[in-house]
Each structure stands twice: as structure tokens, then as C-alpha cells.
Amino acid sequence: FAPPKMAVIRPTKLMAGGFEWEDPTEQFDQGVDNPFKNPGLMDGEEGMKVDPARLLGPRLNGSNLYFVGMMGSGKSSVGDVVARRMGTYNFLDTDGIIEKATGMSIPEIFDAEGEEGFREVESQILDSVHSYVRCVVSTGGGLVCKQTNWSKLQTGIVIWLDVEPEIIIKRVEGTDRPLLQTEDPLQKLNDLLEERKDKYSQADLRIEITEDMDEEEVAQAVVRDLHDFIDENPPAWKIAKQKAQSDGLDWVQ
Ligand SMILES: Nc1ncnc2c1ncn2[C@@H]1O[C@H](COP(=O)(O)OP(=O)(O)O)[C@@H](O)[C@H]1O
Numbered sequence: 001f002a003p004p005k006m007a008v009i010r011p012t013k014l015m016a017g018g019f020e021w022e023d024p025t026e027q028f029d030q031g032v033d034n035p036f037k038n039p040g041l042m043d044g045e046e047g048m049k050v051d052p053a054r055l056l057g058p059r060l061n062g063s064n065l066y067f068v069g070m071m072g073s074g075k076s077s078v079g080d081v082v083a084r085r086m087g088t089y090n091f092l093d094t095d096g097i098i099e100k101a102t103g104m105s106i107p108e109i110f111d112a113e114g115e116e117g118f119r120e121v122e123s124q125i126l127d128s129v130h131s132y133v134r135c136v137v138s139t140g141g142g143l144v145c146k147q148t149n150w151s152k153l154q155t156g157i158v159i160w161l162d163v164e165p166e167i168i169i170k171r172v173e174g175t176d177r178p179l180l181q182t183e184d185p186l187q188k189l190n191d192l193l194e195e196r197k198d199k200y201s202q203a204d205l206r207i208e209i210t211e212d213m214d215e216e217e218v219a220q221a222v223v224r225d226l227h228d229f230i231d232e233n234p235p236a237w238k239i240a241k242q243k244a245q246s247d248g249l250d251w252v253q
Pocket residue numbers: 069070071072073074075076077078138171172213214215218
């Protein structure tokens with residue numbers, strides 16, 4: 001005897017970039033797939049009909065994105081671009097929040113409290129930030145060092161912007177980053193990377209950045225890799241749906 005088949009009524013209307021859709025902040029749209037693998041979203045020579053970043057929100061179901069990497073790797077600038085393109089996510093920067101919360105600049109905190117004191121505040125800020133949803137978070141370069149911070153980072157998707165110190169040094173030379181106030185900042189960057197590489201490698205995504213990639217190109221690489229990551233790590237409902245269908249059952253919402 002065959003199990004009864006039930007009707008599937010699933011409105012998946014999108015409204016952005018020429019498409020009709022429900023606001024993804026209102027309703028998690030289970031019908032959105034990887035736009036890079038969907039020829040229906042391609043518009044011939046002109047590229048895509050819809051910004052693929054705009055389709056990340058509905059697929060992430062509120063999960064935060066955490067950017068990690070060395071100072072100057074582009075976490076704040078790329079994070080901001082990605083959040084703006086997504087449209088439904090807010091951008092947060094842990095260093096910026098620390099400065100607002102303490103009323104002190106990062107160098108002032110290092111001067112007054114030392115690196116230890118700064119790391120304490122940094123962890124406290126991450127504790128509060130991780131309980132929000134739909135955020136793109138740029139973290140300070142050393143936040144990955146404390147293993148306890150990873151229990152918060154892992155509630156979201158962690159993205160490592162992997163940039164060689166030789167590229168970074170041109171961006172950060174002459175800035176007031178306390179750890180680079182040394183005789184040889186390039187050597188310091190190399191030493192820090194050596195110390196931290198294992199930690200950064202714990203990220204879900206690693207974006208290798210070459211000198212010719214500007215911020216927009218890095219952001220696009222992040223968006224593409226995120227869609228692939230979501231494909232490879234489907235949410236529980238998708239696995240249940242596949243199983244139901246392979247068992248000959250219709251999927252009802
Ligand atoms: N891909 C890139 N190409 C060129 N300059 C970049 C790129 N990404 C970031 N920058 C620049 O490098 C500097 C440091 O970037 P920032 O986003 O503040 O890094 P982080 O937040 O990781 O410390 C900024 O002046 C930024 O505009």
C-alpha cells in the first residue's frame with residue numbers, strides 16, 4: 001500500500017533585482033538555491049539578474065558571518081561591502097564597538113590596560129555580539145587566539161581573509177596599530193601570522209587574496225564561496241526533505 005501523497009503548497013516569491021519575493025527577513029525562503037549554479041538567474045551578457053549577495057540572507061537563515069584575519073587584511077572594508085550588498089544584514093566591527101563602549105581608542109586601551117586588558121574587553125564584546133542575528137562582524141586580528149572565543153565564532157560562519165604580510169604592510173604602514181609600533185613591522189606581521197596561522201585555519205572559509213584583488217573582488221569571492229559552503233553544508237530541513245523525497249514522500253511545509 002502506498003503512503004498518501006499530500007499537496008505541496010510552497011509560495012517562494014522573491015522581490016528584488018526584477019524578481020518578486022517575500023522579504024527574506026520576514027520569511028526564510030527555502031526555495032533559494034546557489035545563484036552561481038542557476039542559469040535562470042543569468043541574464044546573458046549582462047551577468048546576473050540579481051546580486052548573488054542579496055540571495056545569501058535567505059540561505060543563511062540569520063546566521064552571522066565573522067571575518068577573521070591579520071590586521072589590514074580587509075576585514076572591515078570587505079565586511080562592510082558584503083553587508084551592504086546583502087541588504088538584510090548589519091555590519092559590526094568589534095574594534096569600533098570597543099572604542100565606543102570604552103570611550104578610548106585601541107592604542108589608548110593598550111597603553112592603559114596592556115594587551116591582556118584589551119583581550120578581556122574584546123571577548124566581552126564578542127559575547128554580546130554573538131547573540132545577535134543577521135550580522136556581518138569584522139573581528140580584531142588577534143581575537144582568534146583565545147580558544148574560548150571560538151565557541152562564539154562557531155555559532156556563525158567564519159571567513160579568513162588570507163593575505164601575505166608583504167601585501168598587508170603597504171596598507172598598514174604608518175597607522176597607529178599598537179602591535180606594529182616596532183623597529184620592523186613587517187617582521188612583526190610575519191611573526192604574528194606564524195603564531196596565529198593554525199587559529200585562522202580553523203575558519204570555515206579561507207579566501208586567498210592576491211595583490212591584484214581590490215575590495216570589490218574580494219567581496220565577490222566571499223559571496224561565491226559562501227554560496228558553495230551553504231551547498232556543501234545544507235541545513236537540517238534540506239537533508240530531511242531529500243530523505244523524504246527519496247522515500248517517495250512529498251515534502252509539505
Ligand atoms: N583588497 C584590497 N586591496 C587594496 N586595499 C585594501 C584591500 N582591502 C582592504 N584594503 C585597505 O587596507 C586598509 C586596511 O583594511 P581594513 O579593512 O581596515 O583591514 P582590517 O579590518 O582587517 O584591519 C584600508 O585602508 C583598506 O581600504
